[in-house]
Amino acid sequence: MVTQQVEIERKYDVPGHDRPELALHELEGFTVGEPVEHDMSATYYDTADLQLARAKVALRRRRGGSDDGWHVKYQTGDARGEIHHEPLKTAPTRIPAALRKVLLGLTLGEELTPVATIDTHRTEYPVLGAQGQDAELCLDAVTARDERAGVTRAWFECEVELSRHDLGDEQARTVFDAVEAVLFAAGARTSSSVAKIARALGQDGGDVVRVVEAPGEGKDEDGALSTSGTRLAKNKKVSKDKAKKKAKDKTKSASKGKSKDKSAGKDKGRAASSGKGKDAQKRETSEQPKRTGADVLAAVLDRLVGELQSWDFAVRLGAADSVHQLRVRSRTLRSVLQASRGFISPEVGSDLEKRLKLLARVLGDARDQEVARERLDALLDAQSADLVSATAARELREAAEHRGDDAARAVRRELDSPAYLQLLRDLRELSRGEGITDEAAQLSPKRFAKTVLGAALNRVLSTAATTATTAPEDPEEVTVSTMAAVVGERVSIPGKDARQTAVAFEVLHETRKAAKSARYVSEALAHAHAKAGKKRIRAAVVAKDYQDDLGVVTDAAVMEEWLARVARSLQRTGRDRYAVGLLHGIELSDLRNGLLEAPEILEDLVEDLQETLPEKH
Structure with missing residues (x-):
């Protein structure tokens, strides 16, 4: 069966290596229901020259969570849409004919092969209003492998999706504003990413995404991301050990700052003597091919x-x-x-x-x-x-x-x-x-x-x-x-x-x-x-x-x-x-x-x- 829906959602980046502590009890005007956790694994397919990714379309086969099946995700303006094909009857590499036909104008009949595998530990929090569930807050710990480059990346992200399509613009804004206030307080920020697949392939992410394994290298010292559940923070105090360490780091940072000031003049002098002059810069610019x-x-x-x-x-x-x-x-x-x-x-x-x-x-x-x-x-x-x-x-x-x-x-x-x-x-x-x-x-x-x-x-x-x-x-x-x-x-x-x-x-x-x-x-x-x-x-x-x-x-x-x-x-x-x-x-x-x-x-x-x-x- 093939179904299609338009998703009204917002995504947020979560910097750092640790899961954020979300003060969900402070959600203004709403309450949060019991969290549900899922482990999901999705294989993403694309052409050799990534035509789907260029068109901001993702084709994946996912197991785990509440919607096993083949998905085609796409973006139109601020809204994201999804086509869902279920159940998973076909072999992993056999893409359903209905989805291949929908994508034909993008793929031009070229072979679709796995380009990334994304494993996600998701914690879902129902956001409850006066008339039931208004939205769902998802906190994802993501580990993604670029199958072609052999690179594994990891990051955290949050997603807020409206559960009701009968909410007016003002009501929807109220839901998003309430959840955003808690997320921003925990250090999250509006996401720069279109989709997980873009980050899996190293196309965006900035300081949010870290490489945990590259060809010829082992995993980094932190290994895979921790997937333990997020705590509902309630006026938690920083431990004495953490406080001491923080103060010590601050002292070190201050002393480093002084030494930097002393050496700044020397560094500038070296930069000036070894830097390129204006004539050299002009020659370098002139050597660049002119647009025709x-x-x-x-x-x-x-x-x-x-x-x-x-x-x-x-x-x-x-x-x-x-x-x-x-x-x-x-x-x-x-x-x-x-x-x-x-x-x-x-x-x-x-x-x-x-x-x-x-x-x-x-x-x-x-x-x-x-x-x-x-x-x-x-x-x-x-x-x-x-x-x-x-x-x-x-x-x-x-x-x-x-x-x-x-x-x-x-x-x-x-x-x-x-x-x-x-x-x-x-x-x-x-x-x-x-x-x-x-x-x-x-x-x-x-x-x-x-x-x-x-x-x-x-x-x-x-x-x-x-x-x-x-x-x-x-x-x-x-x-x-x-x-x-x-x-x-x-x-x-x-x-x-x-x-x-x-x-x-x-x-x-x-x-x-x-x-x-x-x-x-x-x-x-x-x-x-x-x-x-x-x-x-x-x-x-x-x-x-x-x-x-x-x-x-x-x-x-x-x-x-x-x-x-x-x-x-x-x-x-x-x-x-x-x-x-x-x-x-x-x-x-x-x-x-x-x-x-x-x-x-x-x-x-x-x-x-x-x-x-x-x-x-």
Whole structure:
């Protein structure tokens, strides 16, 4: 059985080698129940290049505690989530198929092998409020072995997780504040770690984590961490022996401080005589390789491919807005490839652009269903019950749900396809520099950024200027999409025939896509700290502002087509079509008005861009 839950928790580091003494009797407003202790052992799996760890995802097989089984742990913002597969029927190395499928976009089908083994002695304290258990405080003594490096590390940490999901924000804050006060008093601090696996692999931890065994060495003098239970401290006095030792150490420290002061001058003199002069430091800096346009492009692609894979994982989890975000990342990648055509091998770039376009179609269909559903709710809410009955509204919402489910299934099929996984592998290769040309390496980051963003903005200008005020002399020369052709047939514009109307919509739609691309490229370069110049960046903002105005028209076209399809479906089944006809008429009117305003919008866009951009762009 596979279950999924969102955990609301906070983690804390506990410095030192000894278990902390927690004054849990001082927990303000709460009491603490009887502690329960568990010994747990978990084996963590990842790819050879740690793709799961990079995505802040952990796959483990754990025994002990209250949740034996396979777990996939992940982090989204401040909340942590977990997928739990139980029971442990399979062999230790056989990962359940359901979990492998969820992780496929991250692992790309690569073999998952053990990378760490983590043994935890956990003491759980139920935090009790007026209505029962509100949270659980866990104190963990952790010993972790990096299986590949042969290093064993150890540390203490605390975790507070809410037990009730019906607590309001203020109630949750009260629980956390009360527990934190006790933890901070015992020397704990907010954790810097994402997960235990990161510390097991030596990726973080600072002074909290200590190495107790390394290759070729035995355990340190303290050995493994003590796992005896935490005492509830009640005004305990420091023993006389400890007090004497503390005073003695303090005296030694003071005497050392004096000797340090005396030798400080000598040390400074030696440092000055042996230190490097400014000229030497300058030479050392100049010897470091300078960042190039190729480095910027690789960094941009690496980040975007990583985000694409992360949103792939979110789609497989069924996370809200994940299809939209996955589509945005795929379109951003395609936009960067288009704007960087002079810096990527033509064969590689052209092939990847085509495959990303095919992916965008599948994701676009699903996104259109999401837009239609949101717009449908707004339309229905605006109608009185006299015009649209409750039955008609329910049937329309059911139709939207069914169409959305069909589109979601199509997305999942696409994400599981060999062609899609190969696309991710090829994009990953390009992000490593395979296919980036020498021309990119010859440019500075700034010159590269100016060139690439300039190309994206020129595309906006050339597209918008195609028919800013009038259609081309021969509309037959313009290739239009299926959506544009449908708009031409259904919307009547004074002075235009169906073909000219279709071309006008196509120009508007393509201009909006070009404006989005310019925005995506500008944002991608900013993330890579590549400055494209103030004027070009400002021009990208201008294009973004017009993107929303143009989007009103394209969204109306999407909704009009959706309602027309639903109307045909209702006709086949003999159901009432009055409500859908009413809404369809509203959308047709909005679409027509948008097309009438479009020439002026495009004119203003061209004018504003030309004023904002530098003369040579």
